[in-house]
Amino acid sequence: MNQLFTSLYIGLSGLRANQMGISLAGNNVANINTPGYSRQRAIFAAADPLHIAEGQFGMGATVLDVSVARDRFIEARLVRENQTLGQLDTMSQNLRQIEAVFADTGGVGLRDSLNKFFASFSDLAGNPTSTAVRQQVLSAGNNLAGSIRSAYTQLTATQNTANQDVKATVNQINSLTSQIAALNTRVAQEEAAGHDSGRYRDERQLLLGQLGQLVNINVVEDSGRMVNVDLGGRSIVTGNTAATIGATVPATGQFYQITLNGNDITNQVSNGKLYGLLQVRDVNIPSYLQSLDTLAGTLITQVNTLHTQGYDLNRAAGGNFFTPTAPGASAAQNIAVAITAPDRIAAARTLPPSGPPGDNQLARDLAGLANVRQAGLGSATFSDYFAGFTGRVGAAARDAADGLKTQRQIVRQVQNLRDSVSGVSLDEEMASIIQYQKAYEASARFVSIVSSLTEETMRLLGGR
């Protein structure tokens, strides 16, 4: 009798354990599309045996643990690879936008304006006294100045957008770190008994991956199952607290710098979207602006130097063609034609005894500037300098795009590796469900048999 009742418990343990197995498989199937979910598996063990005179007597099965399939090495690698992905993605987007400003392969825009400007002086040499041709020189000059100013404005607009993105990214980082800190508490509570907390750990890992896309982070898990996150050696998540980083414009600056506890940590940022934004804002665009300034400054000086050597239609000495740039100001931002009246354009080098000068030498010299190698442009002509500059912009955009393509492949591989370990397979889950179902059915059958045996015994006892 004693043994029969014990057998009921054995059957019951089988029902319980296999039911749990079925539930876990069902839960895995339900979460097959949940981002970051790691599949779970029941670990079965024989229950503690009963020690009887004949030896040990098995007491059925028990679920010892729920194991979560994860490879922490691969998970950490995914966080790292995401950082470069975030950086290259941002740089590629921004540089593509900048490239569009100079994508002048067809014949509109700055390069074309530059060619037409010098060509207009050549036309003037063909007809130095014509008001119509002079008007064309003025409009070619205005177009060129407008193209340069417009390129400058578009670059600074992109720079300002990147700066605003810096602020937005900092906010995203703070939101993620505070969520990670909160999850640290949950994970620590859940895993106090030593078990993997499953969904909390999954969620925390997912957020770490997102944080990695934004900024370079280093993640270390402590003995209390909490992760400590640092940004270039500065701690931003410690246990259950997150440090808020700031984006502040310094008194002497124009753009946001990244701060932590009032200290500037901008130089600690070395990867992720935030780094990409800082690179574009502080390295790429300033270098392009500088090149534009050099081009515009040299153009203004060279044209004015020649133009002031000649005589206009009114026999007056030629003035400045372009308004000279004020000291310290940006030539590209401020370039403008100083002349408004067509007859003020100087085309002649010699002044006749009377009447308007008909000599075209100065107009030829001004047109010839197009072919003169300028010391200020590294011994390049204006158009060669601009062609080289365009090549530089294109190369930067290409490098970022190529890097991004490669990094996408890498991240895809690491994600596949992660899913290969942690992802849910429907075949496997179905096989598990059948396995548990059969075991459950057998256990139920066993309970039913034990039950009928017990009944039989009771009947025999009652019949005496």
Add this chain to the structure above:
Amino acid sequence: MGIDRIVPSISYRNFLEDLTETRARIETETREISSGRRISVPSDNPAEIAKLLQFKDALAGLDQYGRNAATGRARLSYADSALDSAVNLMNTVLQRGTFAASDIQTPASRRAVGDEVTALRDQLLNLANSAYQGNFIFAGQQVSTAPFTLNATTGVVTYNGDSGVNQLDIGPGVSGGANVPGNQIFTAAGKDLFAALNELITALKNPAPSPPGPSQTTQITTALNSFTPAFEQLRAARTTVGSYLGAMDRAKQVLDSQRFQILSNIGGIEDTNMAESITRLVQDQTAESATLGIGARLSRRTLFDFIG
């Protein structure tokens, strides 16, 4: 990186990214084929873009030289035809003068010829003051003022222009003259056409020279003889204009061949290699179809379909 445990998320991710990449390539190839150009933004070929732009700038430069040559050609052609008329006009003067020098002429008929020659002189003056698009073409660089003025009383023609020749740039380092100043055509020292004409007119209209001197016939013959160097100067000037015109034409030929060379350089960098691009497009379209076919089977059967 071999992965031995394939779960649905891996298959979907691979499918999606392969499809995205294939479609991006198809997009690029379609653009290359439809536009005929394989470079539309600098990043399409940063290594070649600077060279490409330099070629295009050089092409723009050649086009400008071509326009300059056309400008010079138009003006010089106009000058050439004016000088052609002047030569014809002078031939008429010589004819009439020779006719008037004949001994059978009377002072009255000679006076009539004198009036004719006066009219021809005024026509020559008009030719010498020819303007093309508002610019006096025989004024040197003083194109805004009529170069020759006639003193109605004395008949003396004076030159108000200068000796300037405007050069036009018609090739890299090549320039050509665009005008011949009037004082080298009509009023060159010792070869002054107007002075010769006036001498002839005076001879034709003065039957009884006083103080007594050579006969009117002799005066007319002398005047006709003094024409020779001035007429030669006019012809020489026309040759100069012709040689300037020739320079403009030659420049155009040189520019055309340079232009062809640069265009072929540009094409080498920029033009789509159609055979190659179309082959790649066909390959990628095949790959796309195959990828899509695989995608359609991604929701492939699992154990769930067989056990119910």
